Amino acid sequence: xxxxxxxxxxxxxxxxEGLQRCIxxxxxxxxxxxxxxxxxxxxxxxxxxTVMKEEGVxxxxxxxxxxxHGDNKGRLWHMYAESDDGIEWRLPSLGQFTDPEGSTxxxxxxxxxxxxxxxxxxxSTPRMGRGRRYTLLSFSGPGxxxxxxxxxxxxxxxxxxxxxxxxxxxxxxxxxxxxxxxRGMVKQYLQVRGRRRRIQSxxxxxxxxxxxxxxxxxxxDEIDDExxxxxxxxxxxIYGIPIFRYGSLLLGFVDILxxxxxxxxxxxNNQGVTDVQLISSRDGQTWERVGDRSRILEMGRRGEWDGxxxxxxxxxxxxxxxxxxxxxxxDHPHGxxxxxxxxxxxxxxxxxxxxxxxxxxxxxxxLISVPIPAGxxxxxxxxxxxxxxxxxxxxxxxxxxxxxxxDTCLPFDGDSLDHTIKWRSPASRDNHDExxxxxxxxxxxxxxxxxxx
Amino acid sequence: xxxxxxxxxxxxxxxRDVERRIHPARKYEGNPVVTSDCxxxxxxxxxxxxxxxxxxxxxxxxxxxxxxxxxxxxxFIRSLHLYAESDDGLAWSKPALGxxxxxxxxxxxxxAFVRPGFSKDINPSVLxxxxxxxxxxxxxxxxxxxxxxxxxxxxxxxxxxxxxxxxGPQTPVIPGFGEGGCFIYxxxxxxxxxxxxxxxxxxxxxxxxSADALEWSLPRPVLTPDEADTEWAGxxxxxxxxxxxxxxxxxxxxxxxxxxxxxxxxxxVGFDGEMDVQLVSSRDGKTWHRVGDRHPVIERGSDDSSWxxxxxxxxxxxxxxxxxxxxxxxGCQRTxxxxxxxxxxxxxxxxxxxxxxxxxxxxxxxxxxxxxxxxxxxxxxxxxxxxxxxxxxxxxxxxxxAIEGFSTVDxxxxxxxxxxxxxxxxSGGALSSLEDRxxxxxxxxxxxxxxxxxxxxxx
Numbered sequence: 001x002x003x004x005x006x007x008x009x010x011x012x013x014x015x016x017e018g019l020q021r022c023i024x025x026x027x028x029x030x031x032x033x034x035x036x037x038x039x040x041x042x043x044x045x046x047x048x049x050t051v052m053k054e055e056g057v058x059x060x061x062x063x064x065x066x067x068x069h070g071d072n073k074g075r076l077w078h079m080y081a082e083s084d085d086g087i088e089w090r091l092p093s094l095g096q097f098t099d100p101e102g103s104t105x106x107x108x109x110x111x112x113x114x115x116x117x118x119x120x121x122x123x124s125t126p127r128m129g130r131g132r133r134y135t136l137l138s139f140s141g142p143g144x145x146x147x148x149x150x151x152x153x154x155x156x157x158x159x160x161x162x163x164x165x166x167x168x169x170x171x172x173x174x175x176x177x178x179x180x181x182x183r184g185m186v187k188q189y190l191q192v193r194g195r196r197r198r199i200q201s202x203x204x205x206x207x208x209x210x211x212x213x214x215x216x217x218x219x220x221d222e223i224d225d226e227x228x229x230x231x232x233x234x235x236x237x238i239y240g241i242p243i244f245r246y247g248s249l250l251l252g253f254v255d256i257l258x259x260x261x262x263x264x265x266x267x268x269n270n271q272g273v274t275d276v277q278l279i280s281s282r283d284g285q286t287w288e289r290v291g292d293r294s295r296i297l298e299m300g301r302r303g304e305w306d307g308x309x310x311x312x313x314x315x316x317x318x319x320x321x322x323x324x325x326x327x328x329x330x331d332h333p334h335g336x337x338x339x340x341x342x343x344x345x346x347x348x349x350x351x352x353x354x355x356x357x358x359x360x361x362x363x364x365x366x367l368i369s370v371p372i373p374a375g376x377x378x379x380x381x382x383x384x385x386x387x388x389x390x391x392x393x394x395x396x397x398x399x400x401x402x403x404x405x406x407d408t409c410l411p412f413d414g415d416s417l418d419h420t421i422k423w424r425s426p427a428s429r430d431n432h433d434e435x436x437x438x439x440x441x442x443x444x445x446x447x448x449x450x451x452x453x
Numbered sequence: 454x455x456x457x458x459x460x461x462x463x464x465x466x467x468x469r470d471v472e473r474r475i476h477p478a479r480k481y482e483g484n485p486v487v488t489s490d491c492x493x494x495x496x497x498x499x500x501x502x503x504x505x506x507x508x509x510x511x512x513x514x515x516x517x518x519x520x521x522x523x524x525x526x527x528x529f530i531r532s533l534h535l536y537a538e539s540d541d542g543l544a545w546s547k548p549a550l551g552x553x554x555x556x557x558x559x560x561x562x563x564x565a566f567v568r569p570g571f572s573k574d575i576n577p578s579v580l581x582x583x584x585x586x587x588x589x590x591x592x593x594x595x596x597x598x599x600x601x602x603x604x605x606x607x608x609x610x611x612x613x614x615x616x617x618x619x620x621g622p623q624t625p626v627i628p629g630f631g632e633g634g635c636f637i638y639x640x641x642x643x644x645x646x647x648x649x650x651x652x653x654x655x656x657x658x659x660x661x662x663s664a665d666a667l668e669w670s671l672p673r674p675v676l677t678p679d680e681a682d683t684e685w686a687g688x689x690x691x692x693x694x695x696x697x698x699x700x701x702x703x704x705x706x707x708x709x710x711x712x713x714x715x716x717x718x719x720x721x722v723g724f725d726g727e728m729d730v731q732l733v734s735s736r737d738g739k740t741w742h743r744v745g746d747r748h749p750v751i752e753r754g755s756d757d758s759s760w761x762x763x764x765x766x767x768x769x770x771x772x773x774x775x776x777x778x779x780x781x782x783x784g785c786q787r788t789x790x791x792x793x794x795x796x797x798x799x800x801x802x803x804x805x806x807x808x809x810x811x812x813x814x815x816x817x818x819x820x821x822x823x824x825x826x827x828x829x830x831x832x833x834x835x836x837x838x839x840x841x842x843x844x845x846x847x848x849x850x851x852x853x854x855a856i857e858g859f860s861t862v863d864x865x866x867x868x869x870x871x872x873x874x875x876x877x878x879x880s881g882g883a884l885s886s887l888e889d890r891x892x893x894x895x896x897x898x899x900x901x902x903x904x905x906x907x908x909x910x911x912x
């Protein structure tokens with residue numbers, strides 16, 4: 001099977017007409033949140049963290065606020081949970097560290113006495129060799145630290161010095177198997193249009209400890225600031241961006257803070273709600289905002305558990321035909337309460353495969369893909385239940401390949417994650433080993449991806 | 454010529470009864486040598502870079518001037534990159550470059566470069582790469598902020614002659630970080646080196662390197678005030694020691710850092726303090742060591758009325774000139790609250806040391822220093838002050854015994870004399886017999902101070 005052609009960006013679109021790029025917010029699980037930090041010694045503050053699925057088991061690494069008062073207030077301990085379905089989570093007894101009740105029958109996986117860390121970015125990195133099957137990167141105080149593990153539970157700190165000094169406190173990392181690179185997005189404050197704001201900078205490493213100088217990847221632009229209507233107290237900031245590989249693309253969930261105290265005396269720009277939007281990149285260096293920037297993850301209504309502040313995390317899970325994103329949220333805006341009083345929980349949103357973004361024709365539309373290696377069969381992931389889709393194949397000169405004309409294509413008028421396009425001509429069975437462009441004609445339909453098998 | 458310096462212990466095998474002594478630079482009596490005396494200059498005059506090229510001193514310095522808006526609506530502050538020249542490094546002229554309009558509309562001024570759209574374009578380091586092509590003989594790194602810029606950070610510009618500058622990339626080569634960036638081109642390692650700060654609330658200085666001044670390594674913290682630095686505060690919470698910046702320079706086998714040490718008290722507009730310059734050294738650009746007892750190498754003016762009594766700081770401005778090492782520095786008079794004010798009066802002065810004499814190893818009475826080197830065919834030289842004592846040398850073999858004819862008693866000691874270049878001779882004959890052999894050099898000092906040591910190829 002060839003790489004799927006995704007329509008999240010224009011990189012694989014040669015031309016299109018009559019189509020609009022549609023962003024589909026994740027569908028939230030009806031019984032969210034799926035995890036609360038509500039044991040009596042927990043403060044209710046949770047922070048993802050990572051979710052991944054390995055050998056049929058969902059695994060979650062998350063932070064939980066421990067201690068209601070004093071020095072411990074707001075401090076995160078690092079916890080581990082497992083689930084068979086990603087909905088019902090169990091907290092295994094790891095027996096590693098003593099909790100405030102004096103017991104080691106708990107799910108704490110990092111030494112609470114060590115420096116406090118945020119955002120457990122756990123990556124499966126078997127390529128790194130023995131002792132390093134898992135890599136953990138997290139921020140604490142002076143910078144970002146790395147740890148290695150063989151089971152994701154017992155960790156060894158690589159160095160007492162941060163591998164990325166400063167650039168905190170928010171940082172998300174992924175191991176990109178395709179490029180065999182660790183990729184990071186870390187927070188930096190920069191002066192953007194006269195204001196000191198949070199932005200996110202990209203960095204890469206071959207080994208998780210030698211990193212490049214982070215360079216700005218996503219900066220709030222004038223479109224991001226449109227909602228402020230020039231009010232000097234308001235500004236958009238890029239709060240954090242978990243990134244991950246999705247087929248031929250790198251995707252990121254951008255957490256945008258709509259700050260309403262941008263002129264705050266401390267310049268902390270802390271008060272505000274968040275949006276979660278989608279960005280994409282083909283090379284990890286240039287990142288593009290997707291479509292009209294509408295939300296990929298909707299905040300809950302006021303009063304709901306996720307109605308104030310919503311954050312994505314390193315928790316995008318491809319599970320068969322389902323894409324899952326675990327997120328954490330709270331019912332009040334960022335900065336509305338003292339940090340130690342924040343109550344956050346973990347929820348779940350999902351999409352069907354490839355259906356984060358599609359190209360939709362409300363009437364008639366057409367797109368031509370860039371030439372891609374062809375196989376025997378052309379597949380589309382599309383919803384044409386209210387209309388139809390037909391296809392034809394073009395050679396690299398742009399001429400229709402005989403036997404693969406639009407007129408001989410059997411129209412698709414269903415809704416399928418994997419529909420095989422068929423032509424009436426017998427020649428349609430012999431179409432491999434050439435580069436072909438695909439011309440799709442859509443009528444009241446939306447296409448999400450296409451590929452050859 | 455591979456010189457051995459005693460600024461750190463890196464080239465010392467052993468030493469006995471000597472102390473490392475820091476010598477503050479001797480200030481020129483006619484200071485300041487450059488002040489704001491032109492209509493287009495603001496009250497602030499700051500370094501910058503000084504180089505000596507052929508027989509001419511060249512200075513790149515800055516001033517912040519109120520200048521009419523091009524649209525004629527209002528005035529705004531421009532960061533001017535200014536240029537001055539001198540034959541002797543003392544009397545400076547400000548040539549009319551005819552390049553940039555000043556506040557009067559004239560181009561008869563010494564403004565070399567102004568970046569439009571920058572509200573701040575400060576702390577420039579002008580770096581010289583003699584073999585660079587493509588008009589990149591000179592590289593300037595400076596810190597820029599501006600509403601129309603994508604974001605703040607360290608920007609690059611290029612020039613063939615140090616006067617006509619072209620912008621490099623439109624985005625900073627080092628995004629963000631603090632204003633106090635200091636850069637050099639290290640010809641020994643063919644590397645650009647930078648020393649930068651993270652932000653004003655962070656007490657660390659960070660080191661970074663680049664092969665091309667465009668792609669920089671991840672800055673790593675190398676220096677922060679320690680307990681000895683903060684001792685003066687006596688535990689009072691409103692007293693702080695800060696390292697705002699550290700210009701660095703290549704000096705023979707070592708990298709020197711001129712650490713700006715600010716001792717301040719109070720907060721916000723009440724913040725006040727004093728700043729002087731201490732010496733730091735490194736052999737690799739990564740690990741930096743404080744030198745000796747940390748006595749300032751550039752001292753503040755001794756009485757409050759002197760022009761540099763409040764703050765002194767170096768630029769990229771250490772010049773080796775014959776038998777002297779010349780430093781240029783910015784000074785500011787001690788005035789209460791000066792640190793918190795947005796405008797203050799600063800000028801540029803100069804101070805110097807005899808060659809290699811920033812730091813020495815001194816013996817009161819008898820002392821000894823031993824170092825290891827590969828012998829050359831020529832002569833062994835020292836830079837030492839034995840005007841009230843003596844320095845003798847012996848060459849030892851690997852087991853520590855004196856090589857016959859090259860013992861202490863066989864050498865022509867430096868006695869009751871002060872010499873920047875004393876060549877040892879031994880009764881054992883010419884050193885050519887030891888050429889390329891690893892020898893231990895044992896120097897015996899009596900009431901003397903040793904600054905450097907080297908082999909010449911002279912026979």
